[in-house]
Amino acid sequence: MAATSDWKTIGLQKRQSVLDKIPQEWRLPAATLAEAHEANELDVTSIPRDSGILTADEITITENYDATALLEKLAAAEYSALAVTTAFCKRAAIAQQLTSCLTETFFDEAIERAKFLDEHLAKEKKPLGPLHGLPISIKDSFNYIGQETTLGFVSFVGGKTIAKEHSALVKILLDLGAVLYIKSNIPQTLMTADSENHVFGRTLNPHKLTLTAGGSSGGEGAVVGLRAAVLGVGTDIGGSIRVPALCCGTYGFRPSASRIPYGGQGSPGRAGSPGVLAAAGPLATSFRDVRLFMETVLGHNPWSYDHSVLHAPWRSLTTPKTLTIGLLPIDPAFPIHPPMRRALDSAIDKLKAAGHTIVPLGYVPSIAVANQQIADYYSLDPAITPFKNIEASGEPKIRSVAESPFVSKRNGKLDMDDLYTLNATRTQCMAAWHKIWMTTGIDVILGPVCETTAMPHDTFGNTPYTTLYNYLDYPSIVIPHLKADKDIDTGKDFISYKAYNPEKTHGAPTGVQVAARPLFDEELLDAAEIISKVLES
Amino acid sequence: MAATSDWKTIGLQKRQSVLDKIPQEWRLPAATLAEAHEANELDVTSIPRDSGILTADEITITENYDATALLEKLAAAEYSALAVTTAFCKRAAIAQQLTSCLTETFFDEAIERAKFLDEHLAKEKKPLGPLHGLPISIKDSFNYIGQETTLGFVSFVGGKTIAKEHSALVKILLDLGAVLYIKSNIPQTLMTADSENHVFGRTLNPHKLTLTAGGSSGGEGAVVGLRAAVLGVGTDIGGSIRVPALCCGTYGFRPSASRIPYGGQGSPGRAGSPGVLAAAGPLATSFRDVRLFMETVLGHNPWSYDHSVLHAPWRSLTTPKTLTIGLLPIDPAFPIHPPMRRALDSAIDKLKAAGHTIVPLGYVPSIAVANQQIADYYSLDPAITPFKNIEASGEPKIRSVAESPFVSKRNGKLDMDDLYTLNATRTQCMAAWHKIWMTTGIDVILGPVCETTAMPHDTFGNTPYTTLYNYLDYPSIVIPHLKADKDIDTGKDFISYKAYNPEKTHGAPTGVQVAARPLFDEELLDAAEIISKVLES
Structure with missing residues (x-):
């Protein structure tokens, strides 16, 4: 070393x-x-x-x-x-x-x-x-x-x-x-x-x-x-x-x-992970x-070019111009900060006003459980290769790695039995979600991107509303919408395990997330196009 | 018990x-x-x-x-x-x-x-x-x-x-x-x-x-x-x-x-296997x-109906009427019996005569290794659930299970490290095969279904030429062609670890197998339609 x-x-x-x-x-x-340093509350976009x-x-x-x-x-x-x-x-x-x-x-x-x-x-x-x-x-x-x-x-x-x-x-x-x-x-x-x-x-x-x-x-x-x-x-x-x-x-x-x-x-x-798949995108x-x-x-x-790409040519569709949009329930374990709430509410209001139907989803499988499960999927490698790659030079872990919520407590210790259980649970979760789509007839799901806007360095923590869709392999898109405003998003009554500081996050962009079922990327983008036009209007 | x-x-x-x-x-x-019993060499198709x-x-x-x-x-x-x-x-x-x-x-x-x-x-x-x-x-x-x-x-x-x-x-x-x-x-x-x-x-x-x-x-x-x-x-x-x-x-x-x-x-x-996927088909x-x-x-x-089905609607194609057909090399570890050889040769001759191009593939990744690997994939469950389901009633294993070549020597003993290695090796193999497709420009691969025709009970053994395509997740179809004939397929010079007996297998159907890349099912069937017509002619 x-x-x-x-x-x-x-x-x-x-x-x-x-x-x-x-x-x-x-x-x-x-x-x-x-x-230009990390302690200066500067907006540099015009520089x-x-x-x-x-x-x-x-x-x-x-x-x-x-x-x-x-x-x-x-x-x-x-x-x-x-x-x-x-x-x-x-x-x-x-x-x-x-x-x-x-x-x-x-x-x-x-x-x-x-x-x-x-x-x-x-x-x-x-x-x-x-x-x-x-x-x-x-x-x-x-x-x-x-x-x-x-x-x-x-x-x-x-x-x-x-x-x-x-x-x-x-x-x-x-x-x-x-x-x-x-x-x-x-x-x-x-x-x-x-x-x-x-x-x-x-x-x-x-x-x-x-x-x-x-x-x-x-x-x-x-x-x-x-x-x-x-x-x-x-x-x-x-x-x-x-x-x-x-x-x-x-x-x-x-x-x-x-x-x-x-x-x-x-x-x-490490190559060969049996865990969830990463995806590239724009x-x-x-x-x-x-x-x-x-x-x-x-x-x-x-x-x-790549043997691992699905042979699924892009499909051209005729998507209905009026959407039925499922609204993801907020998991009580992961309350969303006032600016993110306002962005979501604004999106809902605009979409309703534009004639689209919003269907609040009732019961959905636990988002918290999906998050725990995916942390286990991230942590399957018994060799803990990413940490070995850190240690190889003697460099320390950065703070957000040392405090990572994405590393399971069982990091490197999960065995084949655990993996069978993880997979079986994930399949059940996917099937339960599938049933929701089939019974509600929704086109897409609208929800938060994260609990928070951009946070002060090293305090962002977990990302339950994005990892959910990796767990389910749902295509999902972030549409920017509004910005945090300390005067509106005062957060007077807001309580969360993640500290909300209206001053510190003032001016941070907000947005919403829209998702669809696996390989419904085409349907998702058609709906997201409609939604983004409504949000821009 | x-x-x-x-x-x-x-x-x-x-x-x-x-x-x-x-x-x-x-x-x-x-x-x-x-x-109607298993020791009677009777053809019952006309009964x-x-x-x-x-x-x-x-x-x-x-x-x-x-x-x-x-x-x-x-x-x-x-x-x-x-x-x-x-x-x-x-x-x-x-x-x-x-x-x-x-x-x-x-x-x-x-x-x-x-x-x-x-x-x-x-x-x-x-x-x-x-x-x-x-x-x-x-x-x-x-x-x-x-x-x-x-x-x-x-x-x-x-x-x-x-x-x-x-x-x-x-x-x-x-x-x-x-x-x-x-x-x-x-x-x-x-x-x-x-x-x-x-x-x-x-x-x-x-x-x-x-x-x-x-x-x-x-x-x-x-x-x-x-x-x-x-x-x-x-x-x-x-x-x-x-x-x-x-x-x-x-x-x-x-x-x-x-x-x-x-x-x-x-x-x-057991539910939740991280191994190869089974497929249903006709x-x-x-x-x-x-x-x-x-x-x-x-x-x-x-x-x-089923959340696990890929959202990949069936595609209509215009497949070239003249095919470029890769010919799978016979793995020296798995020589094919004379009737299967004759069926394959007949197919090659007929296809050539019909104007299609046969491209013998040179180097391909080891079929023997793919077979060992897939046996490991079948054997990941530490609980060895299928055997438990046998033991639960006190019934013994049937002979072909007791002698199964599909059960790894490491049955139930493979760990997470092994699985990473298996997956990484499989990915390399898939990539190597992908390169073959890209460099040869073949439409499909033609080869044997198995080393043998139907064999006397409990002696069929392994199936290297079908499992290969499960390992690669290649869609693959069996086209029946000819029958074993003891007078033609004498097997005088044939040596194999699997006993060939012209008398015992006389009259057994033979056939060929055609395969394509993952999710090229449509292309495969279009080519197989052309091939089956040639073989019937």
């Missing part, structure tokens, strides 16, 4: 190397940098625009379009891929200096690719693919040839995790014409809602630096929240796409497992970009 | 109760019955026709049509459901007396339902559903309200397994208009290719009573092989649909797991009936 000084040095050196790759002319002034680093065109490119609109401009050569890529590289560099949202950057390679795409368009008179020239950010866990996949483990630094092959999804995105340029930060072990590690530091929430950006795709949340990308890719085994989406005010979609290629990623754990600034991501990736035979 | 005499008595009493439900006028003469029990019309109904053709006659009221049901009930009674292929019979209830269907058609001027009036046989494991699901365990006899609810698939078949009338025999534990147990005895092969009918859906094989049903439903976790199909000369299709509802069945084992007398089964069940929202 390395000495204590070693792990600190290794981490700091790696962190410095990321910084070193940012050109001088993209650096923020010292005064701004001095303000990229005001920094003087971006040209007027680059501000327009990064702020005025979603991916769908940008792709139209790119295909029509109204913007060159070079201009768009340069704009987002610069904005990503700024975002990194403000929130530590990145792990690896490969700006030069991205610029080269943008030039290649521009030449292609000029020569062939048509885009390379439906994502021609679009910069897309990816979570650190994805392998990109030539870049390290350290996952924030100090023990993974030093060259041994340099990717020799792209992840399957990376290959597809490139084949579709996208430009990749950055990988985004994650928590040590990828199993907390605080994206902190001893290699890349802690990702801060762009809306308020004292708050978490969420996790485990917290870097991705901050990137998309700051429009350092308008489309990003995360992964989710308990809320790791949806929690950062909530915290950073973006859309975030966890598809059913095995629809978007997950293969060829780095992993903090974070975006608009609802339609979520659909764009799903339809372009599913439209490109992902099962040819 | 019960005394030895008890289990024998309980088994014999139950067996007698099945016999007692056969009306006197449907009983075979004593002289015929005396010949139903010659027995004098069936009317001329009933012979026509049961022998001249497949399910598709029969349904046309039923829908047009050219045959009444009553006539068709009566014919198949009678033929099933004869089949039972010849081969012990049944467990439960509910002829009276079936006749009542047939009358109801006839009334419905007369009144509504349209069939109840696409399977209106079609008698379908189901494996004993399916629950049918009011019938026992003993699975051939003596300890399950006595009322405690009387079904209070239909299995999901039973519900669907009834909703589609089918008539259910019999459940079919299986091996003790459902984990051998010899359908024998101490409750219902041993199912004999209708083509030669000295041979196995296969297993675990061996009763179903004999039922369909004798046309006591033209469509039957089995389940398959290692070959349990395909081995009986081969042995009894029928089509047999194991779909990808979780496409056909598997839920609500009785089980010889045995049929024609290829098009396999398609009929898949399209009608998948066309009826099976995911509304």
Whole structure:
């Protein structure tokens, strides 16, 4: 085991190397940098625009379009891929200096690719693919040839995790014409809602630096929240796409497992887990970009890239325009904080006013039990590999890992009998939920994303309303809606085991979560499109 | 534990109760019955026709049509459901007396339902559903309200397994208009290719009573092989649909797991297994009936009946008329017997002559290793529940269970570490196979079903070429083709660890197996349709 000084040095050196790759002319002034720290209650979302680093065109490119609109401009050569890529590289560099949202950057390679795409368009008179020239950010866990996949483990630094092959999804995105340029930060072990590690530091929430950006795709949340990308890719085994989406005010979609290629990623754990499956999916600034991501990736035979992708081509539907929406009951064990309550109530009111039917679900299987069960599923590995990966360098656990609610008390001690029991219980739970769908005739379920908005660092804790859907393998989407307001969400009468502090969370984005049955991703997105339009109105 | 005499008595009493439900006028003469035993090398396939029990019309109904053709006659009221049901009930009674292929019979209830269907058609001027009036046989494991699901365990006899609810698939078949009338025999534990147990005895092969009918859906094989049903439903976790199909000369299709509802069945084992998934699927007398089964069940929202069914609606395709067919290499550890070799060679020759391309696959991941691995997957339960269910009555293991190659040496002793390793190895194997598909561009894989034809009782042993596809979760279909012939398949130069005896297996059906990637069931059936037409020509 390395000495204590070693792990600190290794981490700091790696962190410095990321910084070193940012050109001088993209650096923020010292005064701004001095303000960008985790104890400052600062909203940094306007700093990229005001920094003087971006040209007027680059501000327009990064702020005025979603991916769908940008792709139209790119295909029509109204913007060159070079201009768009340069704009987002610069904005990503700024975002990194403000929130530590990145792990690896490969700006030069991205610029080269943008030039290649521009030449292609000029020569062939048509885009390379439906994502021609679009910069897309990816979570650190994805392998990109030539870049390290350290996952924030100090023990993974030093060259041994340099990717020799792209992840399957990376290959597809490139084949579709996208430009990749950055990988985004994650928590040590990828199993907390605080994206902190001893290699890349802690990702801060762009809306308020004292708050978490969420996790485990917290870097991705901050990137998309700051429009350092308008489309990003995360992964989710308990809320790791949806929690950062909530915290950073973006859309975030966890598809059913095995629809978007997950293969060829780095992993903090051990191959061969018989536990719940993680899923890859998008974070975006608009609802339609979520659909764009799903339809372009599913439209490109992902099962040819990754054996573990379900051969389930994307279906086009005629969804009823008037929805019957089940309302998830709040589990008394997990009361939701006033701003989240207000966001949900607002959604309900708006949906009712728009003519949709809200059906409060009566009895549902215990959400608390599902949470205990999934913690056991996370904790099956007798070798406790993620902790071994921490210990290998001598680095300590970060606070949110040390206090993790996602690690079972039986971590590493569950045996085959336990697994049979877990599986049988999960099947019963799935069957009970199935019965609810069949008897109520609901199209989707509406409910909270989490009990809380983004919380002060290291206090987010568990995520019962997102993990529920991992346990059930329900596709589920976060739709941003409103923001916490200390004057409205006073919380005078609110009691919870998770402290609610109206002052500290003032200004944090809120949102709602919509879910559907496994492999009803298409039905879910059709309904979510209707819902998001109602919430925006 | 019960005394030895008890289990024998309980088994014999139950067996007698099945016999007692056969009306006197449907009983075979004593002289015929005396010949129907497992030591007699008799082909009984013509006995139903010659027995004098069936009317001329009933012979026509049961022998001249497949399910598709029969349904046309039923829908047009050219045959009444009553006539068709009566014919198949009678033929099933004869089949039972010849081969012990049944467990439960509910002829009276079936006749009542047939009358109801006839009334419905007369009144509504349209069939109840696409399977209106079609008698379908189901494996004993399916629950049918009011019938026992003993699975051939003596300890399950006595009322405690009387079904209070239909299995999901039973519900669907009834909703589609089918008539259910019999459940079919299986091996003790459902984990051998010899359908024998101490409750219902041993199912004999209708083509030669000295041979196995296969297993675990061996009763179903004999039922369909004798046309006591033209469509039957089995389940398959290692070959349990395909081995009986081969042995009894029928089509047999194991779909990808979780496409056909598997839920609500009785089980010889323990709920919650993290091992490979079993699949339900059809045995049929024609290829098009396999398609009929898949399209009608998948066309009826099976995911509304069973939460575990994948929401993957059946896809209509345009498959190229000229196929590129990968040829599975024979594993040197599992040489195939001369009749199976001849069937495969004949198929290859015919397909080539018809203009299709045969691509012999070079390296493939070890089939032997896949077989060892799947035996471990079958053996994960620390409680060894199937054996407990045997011991509970004091009955002994049947010979093929005692000698089973499907039970790992580590039965009940595998731990979580082993499971991680198994899963990781399986994933690697799936990825390696995926690469083969991607690099060769093949449409399907052609290969043997088993090393052997139906074998003398209790000598079938392992099934490496069917279990391979359970391990990979590849949909796979058995297409019957030719029969063993002692004069051609002399086996003079053939050496194998499994004894080949041209005399003993003379007349046994042979066939080939065609497989595709997971959830490429539609592509597989389109290709298999082309292949089966070529083989029939």
